[in-house]
Amino acid sequence: MNTQPTSHSPEGSRVRVALVFGGRSDEHAISCATAASVLRAIDRERYDVVPIGITREGRWVLVDDDPHALEIRDGRLPAVPNTGRRVVVPLGGLDHDLRVVGDDGTREDLGPVDVVFPLLHGPFGEDGTIQGFLELADIRYVGCGVLASAAMMDKHIMKLIFASAGLAVGPYTVITDVDWHRDRAACLDAATSLQFPVFVKPARAGSSVGVVKVDGPDELEPAIEKARTHDPKVLVEQGIVGREVECGVLQGRGAEPPRISDCGEVTVLGGGHEFYDFEAKYLDEDSVRIQVPAEVSERVRQEMRHIAATAFEAAGCEGLARVDCFVTEDERVVINEINTMPGFTPFSMYPQVWAASGLTYPELIDELIALALERPLGLR
Structure with a gap:
């Protein structure tokens, strides 16, 4: 398999990759752990890596290139520190230069990037939002586009x-925020029409965040309320x-x-x-x-x-x-x-099934970057 990407940087230089991780979703820590794995595995002879973290509040900051600080260890969930220098992302055209701003307002030019690797899970990252931002900025990126990501x-x-x-x-019913406030009884009736057990899920979350297995009607309402703390739109699925x-x-x-x-x-x-x-x-x-x-x-x-x-x-x-x-x-x-954007540590399912199919973790990273670099900008 040919995994040699073509750099948009000056001839002979390494491909410049911005790893973007963290984010505002409930899967912030998982995104950090994913970034730690990619930082460890990516070929530093082929790629110049710029780690960019998004804090839980949505601040883009330059993060130390330190995988250890981003790993899940002994039950400790990592987070993007709010102390890094703020990253300013280009807004499109021919300017693909990243810049950082210090607390005193001074600016430093980090230079252009060839491709962004969004290692974000959940809303405000995996859902088409960052993809739309990168499309507007004319920056190539790894993974699905706006519509597929959102849908x-x-x-x-x-x-x-x-x-x-x-x-x-499988059979399911959807409970929107309007439905829940307009006629809660009708929502519960629709859910109880499914065969138990059912699974109550936030409609727009991943990593099983907020998912509750419900074995009977009495457990439905609290499960729906729990899911609603993560997303006002809830899915109730019949267990298969x-x-x-x-x-x-x-x-x-x-x-x-x-x-x-x-x-x-x-x-x-x-x-x-x-x-x-x-x-x-x-x-x-x-x-x-x-x-x-x-x-x-x-x-x-x-x-x-x-x-x-x-x-x-x-x-x-x-x-x-x-x-x-x-x-x-x-x-x-x-x-x-x-x-x-599936779990992407070496121990996650996605890299494991590809390793069993003949593509190692570093090769998988190479191939994803190569696919992003060959993708045309604009409508496709």
Whole structure:
């Protein structure tokens, strides 16, 4: 596989990559941990790396190139410090220079960047907001564009797109902020019409933040209220009894079709976790096993790959995505969701399924940067 990117910097110089991480979402710490992994793995002989953190308040700051400070350690969740020098991002045209502003107002020119690698999870980053900002600034970036990022962040819109593409989705109902205030009883009736257990989720969040498994009607209202603390739009999904199996998708070069990895499976081994929740993913890794390749039949494997490619193209995705499905005992495959900026540490599912498919973690970083550099600016 050719992973040699073309630099827009002067001939012979390294490709300049701005890693952007942190952000205003509830997944701030996970984004920092992702950045730590990329900082450790990226080839410093090929890339000049500029780490830029976004604080929880939304301030863009220049961050020390120190992976250790950004890792999850002993249950401690990292955060972007609010003490860095403020970063000023170019507003478009021929100027791609980054600048930093000191507390005394002095400015320093950091020079141009070739590509931005947004390592952001959740709202205000993965949802098309930073993608739109970079589009306006005429800066190339890794990953999906504005529409795909926004649509796939909203689990309701995502399911509508999947269904229109002929993919099987599980039963669900949506509760908007207006619905909840206008007629709470009707919202609860719609949710109780589903078969229990159900999963109550913020419609526009990831990493299982705010997700609650509900076993009966009496638990619904508090679960909805909990989800609403993360997002006023809530999804209630009927639980599907099956295994959680996932595929990684990587955009093809040029007009080539998307590349699909082998399947991986998540198994929760204990630790008091009923499902693959936030704590199991990031704070209690000993309770979770990721098996790649997943032990599924060849028919299921091929169907998973077909579903992953169909979902990726139906959503208009670019760069990368992880597609999650449920496989029932009778080998029915139901798509659950697509993640346009999946967990990206070496121990996360997305890098693991690609490693099993012949692409190492550093090679995966190379390929994503190469795809971003070959992407034209403007409408495409």
